[in-house]
Amino acid sequence: MKHEHVTNRFNVPAMRQRIWRLAGAFPIAHLNQSSRLFSSSCTSLLFATQPEKRHSLPPKSERKSRVRRRENCKRRSLSKEAITVAREYARLKALVQDLHDPPSYLDFHQTWIHIHQAAYYHVLNFRNASGTAIATTHGSQSKSEAESRVGRREDCNGRPLSEEAIVIAREYWEIDTSSPAPPGHTPYDEGHLYQAAYNHVLNLTRAPGTPIARTHQPPIIDSPISNADPPKKNRTASYRHSHDRKPRVDPKSENHAFWQQYYAPKEKPLKSKQKQSSSGVEELPPLNLEQEQIVQLAERGDNIFYTGSAGSGKSRVLKAIVERLRDMGKIVQVVAPTGKAAFNVHGITTWSYVGWSPGLTRQSIEDLVFKSKYSAAAKSRIQYTDVLIIDEISMVENHHFERLNTVHKSIRNDDSPFGGVQVIVVGDFCQLPPVLPFELCYYCGSKMDKNDSRTERGRTYTCVPCNATFTDEDKWAFRSKSWKECNFRTMHLTQIHRQSDPKFVDILQKCRIGVHLTNQDIDLLVNHASNTGNATKLFPTRSEARSVNNREFSKLKGKPRVFNCIDEFHWNRELHPELEYLGENNPDGTLKALQEQVLEPKVELEVGMPVVLFQNLDVAKGLVNGSQGVVIGFERVSFIGFKTNPEVTSDPEFSSALALAFIRGIQDEECPVVDFPNGVTKRIDPIIRIVEYGREPPHTLLARVQLPLGPAWAMTIHRSQGLTMDGVVVDLSKAFAMGQTYVALSRAKSLKGLKVEGSPERLRTGMGLDQAVKDFMDETFGDVWTRAGSVSGTSSVPPQMQQAVGRKRASSG
Numbered sequence: 001m002k003h004e005h006v007t008n009r010f011n012v013p014a015m016r017q018r019i020w021r022l023a024g025a026f027p028i029a030h031l032n033q034s035s036r037l038f039s040s041s042c043t044s045l046l047f048a049t050q051p052e053k054r055h056s057l058p059p060k061s062e063r064k065s066r067v068r069r070r071e072n073c074k075r076r077s078l079s080k081e082a083i084t085v086a087r088e089y090a091r092l093k094a095l096v097q098d099l100h101d102p103p104s105y106l107d108f109h110q111t112w113i114h115i116h117q118a119a120y121y122h123v124l125n126f127r128n129a130s131g132t133a134i135a136t137t138h139g140s141q142s143k144s145e146a147e148s149r150v151g152r153r154e155d156c157n158g159r160p161l162s163e164e165a166i167v168i169a170r171e172y173w174e175i176d177t178s179s180p181a182p183p184g185h186t187p188y189d190e191g192h193l194y195q196a197a198y199n200h201v202l203n204l205t206r207a208p209g210t211p212i213a214r215t216h217q218p219p220i221i222d223s224p225i226s227n228a229d230p231p232k233k234n235r236t237a238s239y240r241h242s243h244d245r246k247p248r249v250d251p252k253s254e255n256h257a258f259w260q261q262y263y264a265p266k267e268k269p270l271k272s273k274q275k276q277s278s279s280g281v282e283e284l285p286p287l288n289l290e291q292e293q294i295v296q297l298a299e300r301g302d303n304i305f306y307t308g309s310a311g312s313g314k315s316r317v318l319k320a321i322v323e324r325l326r327d328m329g330k331i332v333q334v335v336a337p338t339g340k341a342a343f344n345v346h347g348i349t350t351w352s353y354v355g356w357s358p359g360l361t362r363q364s365i366e367d368l369v370f371k372s373k374y375s376a377a378a379k380s381r382i383q384y385t386d387v388l389i390i391d392e393i394s395m396v397e398n399h400h401f402e403r404l405n406t407v408h409k410s411i412r413n414d415d416s417p418f419g420g421v422q423v424i425v426v427g428d429f430c431q432l433p434p435v436l437p438f439e440l441c442y443y444c445g446s447k448m449d450k451n452d453s454r455t456e457r458g459r460t461y462t463c464v465p466c467n468a469t470f471t472d473e474d475k476w477a478f479r480s481k482s483w484k485e486c487n488f489r490t491m492h493l494t495q496i497h498r499q500s501d502p503k504f505v506d507i508l509q510k511c512r513i514g515v516h517l518t519n520q521d522i523d524l525l526v527n528h529a530s531n532t533g534n535a536t537k538l539f540p541t542r543s544e545a546r547s548v549n550n551r552e553f554s555k556l557k558g559k560p561r562v563f564n565c566i567d568e569f570h571w572n573r574e575l576h577p578e579l580e581y582l583g584e585n586n587p588d589g590t591l592k593a594l595q596e597q598v599l600e601p602k603v604e605l606e607v608g609m610p611v612v613l614f615q616n617l618d619v620a621k622g623l624v625n626g627s628q629g630v631v632i633g634f635e636r637v638s639f640i641g642f643k644t645n646p647e648v649t650s651d652p653e654f655s656s657a658l659a660l661a662f663i664r665g666i667q668d669e670e671c672p673v674v675d676f677p678n679g680v681t682k683r684i685d686p687i688i689r690i691v692e693y694g695r696e697p698p699h700t701l702l703a704r705v706q707l708p709l710g711p712a713w714a715m716t717i718h719r720s721q722g723l724t725m726d727g728v729v730v731d732l733s734k735a736f737a738m739g740q741t742y743v744a745l746s747r748a749k750s751l752k753g754l755k756v757e758g759s760p761e762r763l764r765t766g767m768g769l770d771q772a773v774k775d776f777m778d779e780t781f782g783d784v785w786t787r788a789g790s791v792s793g794t795s796s797v798p799p800q801m802q803q804a805v806g807r808k809r810a811s812s813g
């Protein structure tokens with residue numbers, strides 16, 4: 001059988017049949033490799049499935065000649081790696097052609113992994129390759145980083161990944177390259193990857209890094225395959241979207257079951273907001289009418305603000321919008337102000353999206369825009385985005401919304417709102433407000449003066465250099481100029497899905513719109529039968545959560561390991577003489593200026609202890625600020641290849657030196673290994689939080705190195721926003737922010753899963769609702785928002801309550 005012969009004839013079905021027959025005739029010992037090789041050959045013919053693309057592939061002689069000339073189609077020189085891959089590919093093909101001389105297994109396996117990796121690196125464009133170099137440093141990128149890129153659907157330059165690239169990346173993960181004998185690997189995965197690598201090597205696709213030329217579909221196999229090893233059974237759950245490729249099979253054919261098995265989803269641990277069908281695929285509930293309307297508006301390309309009570313399905317709608325718009329071929333980016341919120345909707349934080357780290361906002365807007373332009377990933381991400389979805393908009397501060405708008409306009413060179421990107425904002429302004437509003441001035445980046453003597457419009461914030469003053473009421477995104485510019489179409493969801501008990505929903509709605517609870521309401525909340533055995537406790541303040549955690553910790557019997565932080569003051573005395581005060585210490589040696597740091601001065605850990613993460617380690621995998629897990633052991637940290645994840649700083653060596661000093665100082669140089677409920681087990685290494693001071697670089701730096709962990713018997717209400725919890729114990733005695741009562745109570749799915757502790761007085765008065773939010777909601781939705789909150793179509797807001805809202809509004813002027 002000569003390959004050219006078949007290629008010329010292009011009788012692919014006949015060829016396939018022949019290959020499978022031959023595979024079936026082979027001794028079983030050779031079957032695995034042979035069938036894969038056959039399939040590879042078969043797949044290589046599959047550009048016949050897209051005949052129009054056939055012409056873009058140069059003849060074999062031309063391809064060979066390119067390798068000899070060591071240059072690609074653009075006359076750029078091919079890397080050594082590229083040449084090797086091309087030759088290996090050719091060798092594999094030659095082997096396939098000679099059925100009587102099957103390759104030694106080892107040989108084959110080496111080549112196989114090599115090519116796979118090349119394809120994989122191409123897919124994620126690890127080396128910023130513009131067509132020539134293939135990454136030679138295999139393993140230089142962590143899998144989690146790769147997964148996160150695929151999750152974000154972008155390559156290392158922030159350019160969108162093609163569907164094909166995403167599929168290839170996922171196929172690569174499916175293949176267990178560590179196994180010496182890979183029985184059952186899907187032959188088409190391999191053929192597919194080989195070709196991707198090969199095309200890349202010779203730059204046949206002329207792709208500047210992203211799209212891969214062809215979409216090789218698994219073929220319809222119409223000959224018996226009973227002798228062949230079954231392909232790998234499981235696929236990832238996320239694989240099953242309408243736009244994902246599925247085998248084109250005749251359901252009546254006897255191979256139908258075979259392919260079904262091939263594409264059956266893999267069991268995946270449940271995420272907080274997922275439901276799982278018996279097949280293991282994330283099964284989202286169907287949209288109701290009001291939800292569908294929002295999705296349709298999004299399809300029309302409008303800028304949209306949609307909102308609704310907690311549990312009305314805002315996140316559900318968001319996922320539907322993402323899927324529909326991506327199906328339309330649009331590049332959709334989902335962002336949220338916190339890592340936890342971003343994870344819930346498979347997005348990234350607003351900070352990462354534009355290439356900033358939170359510590360770096362001490363810079364003027366011009367400097368920040370420059371930073372985004374300087375970051376190739378952030379720049380092209382912004383350039384390519386068609387639709388930007390911002391979740392948890394209530395926590396996005398006025399100035400941050402402005403910053404996002406400005407950076408889009410500048411990078412896209414387009415003065416229309418967000419540089420012409422379609423903007424969809426989601427969230428509930430009756431829930432949590434922005435944390436620490438107006439910390440830093442939008443214009444110059446300096447720290448703003450906070451005036452605590454409250455005026456009628458709340459606290460004031462002043463930037464002295466810019467002579468700009470803002471009040472508490474201005475903190476919301478809807479008070480920004482950019483909000484007006486966006487000219488949003490607005491929608492309010494009215495039906496609640498998280499809870500089904502109308503009485504409980506009524507109480508929650510009262511909390512939402514700032515109406516005082518009656519004695520009966522409070523009695524029901526405090527004195528109902530509940531089942532909250534091991535439930536997490538939610539507190540308004542960090543100190544309350546900390547004290548419960550300390551108490552529970554003291555009950556443990558084992559010997560804890562202690563991790564003390566390292567604080568460092570790196571003072572640029574010449575440029576910033578006025579900053580000397582930042583070097584003041586506490587009695588325990590920690591820096592006073594880092595008192596509010598989220599990283600604890602001292603972390604004590606024991607095996608079996610529940611812990612919470614304080615840092616977004618890997619949003620795609622769900623290792624985000626607020627993720628909870630259990631310590632299962634301690635593992636030595638190797639200095640070889642040790643990488644920490646410092647915040648971006650002008651002085652990276654400073655960060656690495658500190659991280660290493662920390663590790664050298666801990667017991668046995670071991671860090672904790674944590675098991676997370678989503679199935680991920682990870683050693684948690686120290687991180688570095690750096691704050692830069694002083695306008696001009698080199699900056700004065702304040703840094704803390706510590707494990708991003710703390711005990712998890714209790715958490716703050718802020719951390720719980722967006723979660724649906726089976727059991728929750730709430731103590732609101734010290735509630736300080738509007739929306740805390742509502743957010744805390746509405747995490748529970750039912751009264752049975754809710755226990756209220758502490759003073760019920762706070763429940764009576766609640767925290768009310770910010771007047772600016774009330775006015776905004778009235779202006780935008782009339783009385784719809786006060787009447788919303790029905791369970792299964794029944795209005796759940798009794799008339800007396802609606803009157804109460806009316807009265808309150810009247811009295812507040």
Ligand SMILES: Nc1ncnc2c1ncn2[C@@H]1O[C@H](COP(=O)(O)OP(=O)(O)OP(=O)(O)O)[C@@H](O)[C@H]1O
Nearest residue numbers: 285286287288310311312313314315316497498722
């Ligand atoms: N149309 C629907 N039918 C049935 N269940 C639904 C529907 N829409 C959403 N849900 C379910 O209701 C629950 C709450 O949905 P979701 O998390 O999307 O609400 P949310 O408005 O984003 O809440 P929060 O404001 O607290 O973040 C989820 O379990 C979700 O699966």
